[in-house]
Amino acid sequence: MTQTVAVLGTGKIGEALLSGMIRGGWPAGKLLVTARRTERAEELRARYGVEAVGNAEAAERADTLILTVKPQDMGRLLDELAPHVPADRLVISGAAGIPTSFFEERLAAGTPVVRVMTNTPALVDEAMSVISAGSHATAEHLAHTEEIFGGVGKTLRVPESQQDAATALSGSGPAYFYYLVEAMTDAGILLGLPRAQAHDLIVQAAIGAAVMLRDSGEHPVKLREAVTSPAGTTINAIVELERHGVRAALIAALEAARDRSRELATGSN
Numbered sequence: 331m332t333q334t335v336a337v338l339g340t341g342k343i344g345e346a347l348l349s350g351m352i353r354g355g356w357p358a359g360k361l362l363v364t365a366r367r368t369e370r371a372e373e374l375r376a377r378y379g380v381e382a383v384g385n386a387e388a389a390e391r392a393d394t395l396i397l398t399v400k401p402q403d404m405g406r407l408l409d410e411l412a413p414h415v416p417a418d419r420l421v422i423s424g425a426a427g428i429p430t431s432f433f434e435e436r437l438a439a440g441t442p443v444v445r446v447m448t449n450t451p452a453l454v455d456e457a458m459s460v461i462s463a464g465s466h467a468t469a470e471h472l473a474h475t476e477e478i479f480g481g482v483g484k485t486l487r488v489p490e491s492q493q494d495a496a497t498a499l500s501g502s503g504p505a506y507f508y509y510l511v512e513a514m515t516d517a518g519i520l521l522g523l524p525r526a527q528a529h530d531l532i533v534q535a536a537i538g539a540a541v542m543l544r545d546s547g548e549h550p551v552k553l554r555e556a557v558t559s560p561a562g563t564t565i566n567a568i569v570e571l572e573r574h575g576v577r578a579a580l581i582a583a584l585e586a587a588r589d590r591s592r593e594l595a596t597g598s599n
Contacts, residue, residue, distance in 0.1 A: 333480065336362035338385055338390035338407065339399035340374055343424060346452040347396065348480030352378055362388045389414035394422065394474065401425040401594045409434040413489070419440050420471050422478070425446060426497050427594025430464030432492060442467040444475045447501040449484070457483030457498045462490035494595075496589035511536060574596060 335351070337344045340363045352358055358379040367370040371382035387396060388413045399407050404425050413588055415421065417438040423430070423445050430443040437443075443464035448457045459479035476485045488496055511532050518528025542553060558564045571577070 332357055333364065333393035333474070334360045334391060334394065334396045335394045336364065336383075336388035337398060338364045338388055338411075339397065339403070340365050341398060342449060343395070343450070343452055344398035345374065346457075347398070347448075347478065348378060348380065350455060351478060353482040362392055364388050381532070385410050386414045389419070392419070393472070394420040394479070396422045396424065396477075397585050398424045399426055402505075404428055404432070408433065412436055412438075415441065417475050420444065420467075420474065422446055422475055425594075427494065427591040428503060429493075429595055430462070430467075432595070433493075434464055436468070440466050442471045444471055445490060446475060446479060447493060447497045448479060449501050449504055452482040452532060453483050458503075459483060459485045459489050460493065460496040460500055461485055463487075464490075475555050494588050494591040497591040498584045500569070501591075502587050506580070507536065 335356070337348055340348060344363070348361060348363065351361065354435075359381075361378070361380040363371065363374045363378075363380050363382050364373060364385050365382065374380060375382045381495045382393070387409065395406060395411070395415070397404065404423070413552045417440045419441060421437065421441060421443045423443065424447070425431060426447060428445075431548075433443040434441060444467050445462045445464065446459050448459040452459075457479070459482070461472060461475055461479070464519055472487060479485050483520050492514050511529075515525065515528045518531065519525055523531070540550075540551075544548060546553065554568075556566065
């Protein structure tokens with residue numbers, strides 16, 4: 331029998347999950363949503379044919395709860411949910427930085443909790459969702475979580491100790507590529523190309539490079555070297571990137587993201 335799943339705090343990521351589950355054949359009648367604003371709840375109900383309910387009702391009726399609110403709002407949500415969540419409910423958290431122990435301490439003893447860090451390409455079914463089990467989550471709970479998040483991309487299981495690193499690389503990862511595309515588009519304009527053409531050139535180069543990385547099985551160094559001819563244009567560009575410390579800056583940026591994920595676990599603003 332298909333379980334009832336509730337998505338609480340249905341923003342962009344929550345809606346992407348909802349849409350992916352429905353496209354994958356999950357019955358709309360087995361899906362519940364909650365939203366802070368009444369008009370947002372009505373919008374989701376009309377768009378997907380799901381039932382919009384309050385947080386407490388969702389906790390009482392659903393077999394699985396997916397919590398997609400912002401990290402700073404999670405404590406308040408758990409205070410509201412705790413009296414209504416039986417210990418046999420699966421609770422899936424999509425909040426960056428918050429460990430499963432945070433939920434286990436606030437919910438009924440033995441409640442299974444799974445931590446997931448997905449990313450915004452879930453909106454186009456190209457997410458990477460990194461999954462970790464809490465103390466009481468079983469292999470069955472992990473498989474159920476993979477079934478849900480597999481509808482919007484790929485999944486990967488890691489120990490929870492690696493979640494902050496995964497957040498830095500994958501959860502925040504799309505933003506780094508957007509940043510690079512933005513900078514390269516500006517460079518194209520500086521070199522005399524119209525913005526639209528520069529954008530199209532860079533986006534297609536990024537898509538092509540990503541597909542080659544995914545499908546070829548080659549190390550990125552080997553793929554880069556294939557484009558880097560002696561005394562050619564590419565090596566001159568690479569020399570400038572190295573001279574300006576771009577590689578070191580990227581490593582430092584990811585370390586900073588990892589550290590911020592750790593801070594979120596302590597409640598730091």
